[in-house]
Amino acid sequence: MENELTRSTVDPKYTWDVTRIYESDEAWEAAFAKLKELGDAIAAKAGTLASGKEAVLSCLRMEDEMGCVLSCIYTYAMMKQNEDTTAGKYQAMLGRAGTLYSEVMAKAAFITPELLSLADGVLEGYIADPDFADFDAALAKTLRMKPHTLSAREEQLLAMAGDVCGASENAYDMLTDADMDLGTTRGEDGKKTKLTDVRLNSFLVSPDRAVRKAAYTNVMKGYGKLGNAIAAMYAGQVKGDIFNAKARGFKNCRESYLYRDDVSEDVYDSLIDAIHGGLDTLAEYLRIKKEQVGLANMHMYDMYLGVDTGFDIKMDIDEAFETFLEAVKPLGEDYVADASRALPDRWIDVYETKNKRGGAYSTSVHSAPPYVLLNHKKTYDGLSTLCHEMGHAMHSFYSNKTQPSAKADYTIFVAEVASTCNEILLSEYLMKKYEGNRAARIMLIGHLLEHFRTTVFRQTMFAEFEHKAHAMAEAGESLTKDNLCAMYYDLNKLYYGRAVKVDKEVQYEWMRIPHFYSSFYVYKYATGFCAAVALARGILSGDEEKLAAYRRFLTLGGSMTPIEELKVAGVDMSTPQPVCEALDYFAELVMLYRELLSQEENA
Template sequence: MDRKDISEKYKWDLSFLYKDNQQWERDFERVKSLTNQIKQYKNKLGNDSETLLEVLNLQFTILRNIGNLYCFAKMKKDEDNNNSMYQGLTDRAEMLMTEVDMALSFIVPEILNISKDTMEDYLNLDQFSIYRHYLEQVMKKKPHILSASEESLLARTGEIANGPQNIYTMLNNADIKFPKVIDEEGNEVEITHGRFIPLMESKDRRVRKDTFKGLYDVYSQFKHTIASTLSTEVKKNVFYSRARKYNSSLEAALFQNDIPVKVYENLIETISSNLDPMHKYVSLRKEILGYEELHMYDLYTPIVEGIDLKIDYEEAKDTVVEALKPLGEDYINVVKKAFDSRWIDVYENKGKRSGAYSWGTYDSPPYILLNYHKTLDNMFTIAHEMGHSMHSYLSNKNQPYIYSGYSIFVAEVASTVNETLLTDYLLKNTDDIQIKKYILNHYLEQFRATVYRQTMFAEFEKIIHEKVEQGEPLTADNLSNIYKDLNIKYYGKDIFIDEEISVEWARIPHFYYNFYVYQYATGFSAAIALSQGIINGDKESRDAYIEFLSSGSSDYPINVLKKAGVDMTKKTPIEECVRLFNNSVDEMKNMMLTK
């Protein structure tokens, strides 16, 4: 479908950011001017408190505005990756971001040259109260901050450093074309990123197999090119970690959010020690489907027969609103505003970025990109992305710009709480036992995909970074071997590990996000803990959760979660999450196999 054929009410309205390209151009020139202005402060930050305050104010003004420029350009590009105008604006915004990074690169080293006593005197001044937490974070980075000239040199690499991800994104979204398959109704359908999962959910095993093989055969044709982009991405992470004197690229990635490496290791260790529930679920799926041999392309199809839920977008909207009502009237009013005010880009079109996300700036609504198809999974995607958007909305509303952005460590908590509330609502509001089984199956799939699968991804990332750190190459073949071995480990003996799945690493964009995926699993575990009190109608739990959503980065993410009642430095939340999954598998088995 071409974008012009979609009704305006189902397209996001980016005029909240910029009314037109001319306004964007004026802001672009303004940021360039401010960037030149801040350069004049170089070698002067230690002069007095007034100078430091001026620079901090100017720095965050620049960052706020460059964020608007990049967000608008990139989101316009995401509407249609073939649009050369917005490819150009995105490139210009990225180049300006690199220029900004270079211009600001002297600030942190000069702050670190200010004596501890002098900094304490500054922090006791009222006008510095807003910057206390920020400056304390800067001072913690002292062992990893280089000289001003070295920082400037690293900043100059910014545009090059984005290369692997940018090349992969263009290849994956604009250049790669997948074959057509015959669906279960006999129609010829082209495989796309958006259609892949709906086709993999087909009740017709032939459709699933053809889709699976069709998609991965294409990735296999490009596996050497994609291995090169991924290898370069990992080498980039290793380079920066060593340049900044970290013990590993993992430590470097986690340090930015003050996350102990043990949190990452705890996740992999805990899940690796609790694979039995996952293997039990795979075995149950095989038994219910009645296959002599379960294949990887059988993992997405519902194991409940007689259910063909087709959920129109308007119906999905109304259901999500009802499901989220335990979060309070104020929360719901903003959700309704998001639906009614064109904060959401709903349907797939040619050239549109695949998947879904929530994104915006301090000065814009928290927009949502969807590629909506009439499936239960896509309705859950609405709830998921709305969780992100509400987190952003409340953080922006309650925090100054400097602390409005929440850490990626807590980013998946709000989205998963919303999905859990939607599951609870759906289970409580149907008397149809088949639909209940279907929803419980979906819930189990959330666990499988978010806790177990994302932990498998996290272990894959850890392995490939360690191999580069040890001087070993990352070729398409050894990436595929590592990935296949992990699938064998996580899915167990009751499934046939098809050779095609070995190249799945080539279609995962999150491997270009520098140790991001583990946070899906930790976030899911935290969300399960937080959602229980909300579901039970406990006002204190709900209020603590809303306070969590409103905290932004005003404190370290581990502390923000602790205040809400979850301690992720311990294995307990993950163990409790796995225990709930195990119980849910047993419940599903009783429902499905009891006559």
């Protein structure tokens, strides 16, 4: 790469200011040493929690302080390591932070079981007591687990079994990260290139169909060859889930996972039902895309094909940042004013530098403004990523500002709402800005439609797959390569078969999805996206009440259960309505897309 930036050549004003967490590595070391002491002090509280309110309060305050310091220690080390992933010093600090985390968590591990062993009614009393206001959400969560918590000895056995239950995931990670060889494939230049899972994505956008087809087929077949072993690994994961669900007295695996977020199984089922109702529109979109890219028939390996409309957005970071601030204007003047600090106050690490971590994310500690890591490129993707990550950052900013540290962190279930909402605001803002520009509008809508396809439809299909697999195993059926592949193939037929030729190799695709080793997780991408769409549309309608509700949601952190928080925001995920609303929006976009494409080039 020409003129590659390094940490010493990049303009500091475009780097994040880590010193807001710790002034120096020495200050980090001092905090590290202090946290060890704090861990010991907490451990000394074991056995005291039955002695009354003051003992419990003081223990919870210490645990909270421990959590804050731990998050500072970990975040600082992670950010420094991410700046230069080859820096041995920060690699070591990050490793030490990880070890310290396990150490102090082990020291505080007595708290939950001791709280749960308090006499009936005591915890309920604390939750209602204003002195416990900072801890009510955490205590309510603990109390909710009570019916599924076992005796001390049994809990110890379950903890010991944890390693065994994780063996499948470890084996899968080792296989796919280290041992797997997917061979080579021919690139656009005709030369053979080593094929990896990550590289597949770049082959799938190639305008050369032979390149797409070969790469896709080779990857799928590569997985297929290991299918019996991977099916055994996945069966192991599911068996571990069944073991834990049964041991804790849940009706089934899905209930055991959803229970943690206080989400009922109806939410999951109604998501799937609603999405099934949108499959005709998905097919319609795929047919339009097929025509747009000039294919007589569309195969699975054609779906990611990008369309060059001749329009892109090439903004450097200053311009992108200004555009972001314009796009989020509907969120209110104060939101814009707060967000406008991000670049000048160095929340953002903007540019790719040598050995910097790839991708983008947002992170925060309670005591300082949030941070955003980017690898900014002058493309629409670069701009959209900035808006997305700033959505996370502002959600953290308002939650940290409003909530005490013990309830400032929001759950994964709501995490993608603020980020997706900002992306939609951006897209709607640009659609207006480029009102008469056909190519721009086709690019913007095409982008959003693909986002819908991959986040809402694809993730729901995954959710359906893992639900079916667990249900099969719970019914006593064994999970084999053949029945998992057959089930996955049928799902693809259902989701895409109306418009796409479902090649038989797709039956192996489930083997490529690492998320299946985090059970019942992916549905949250789909629900989060749908909630965000419904909320963004409410905000854009100009309804002040809807805006105020959303703004309140941004301040809630983890102070309520996710479904309750989203109700505050204005969407009720326990009904299919938000998903249906999102699908209506999808249908509108598909219609608009068709219209734009059918217009004459120079119209």
